[in-house]
Amino acid sequence: xxxxxxxxxxxxxxxxxxxxxxxxxxxxxxxxxxxxxxxxxxxxxxxxxxxxxxxxxxxxxxxxxxxxxxxxxxxxxxxxxxxxxxxxxxxx
Numbered sequence: 117x118x119x120x121x122x123x124x125x126x127x128x129x130x131x132x133x134x135x136x137x138x139x140x141x142x143x144x145x146x147x148x149x150x151x152x153x154x155x156x157x158x159x160x161x162x163x164x165x166x167x168x169x170x171x172x173x174x175x176x177x178x179x180x181x182x183x184x185x186x187x188x189x190x191x192x193x194x195x196x197x198x199x200x201x202x203x204x205x206x207x208x
Contacts, residue, residue, distance in 0.1 A: 120198075126170075127193075128190070130190075132145075133190065142195050144164045145165070146162035146190065148183055148186060154175075158179075164191065171191070
């Protein structure tokens, strides 16, 4: 199965978000692997438990958070943004 999460739907938090602001199943502890400023946008690559999340944010937001590579964070994703599909060899 392939799981696709659009990078613009991932929100990064320093602390675990409260359950009323997102579902527990869509919050992942992660580590900042890469930070790349791309004009007005900042791309973060987060390493989670066995997978990576590619994220896009307004550059100023990430600068205000003062994130560094190797730092522990939490990533949240709306459940409706997660897409799944079978790998080609698994289609029937």
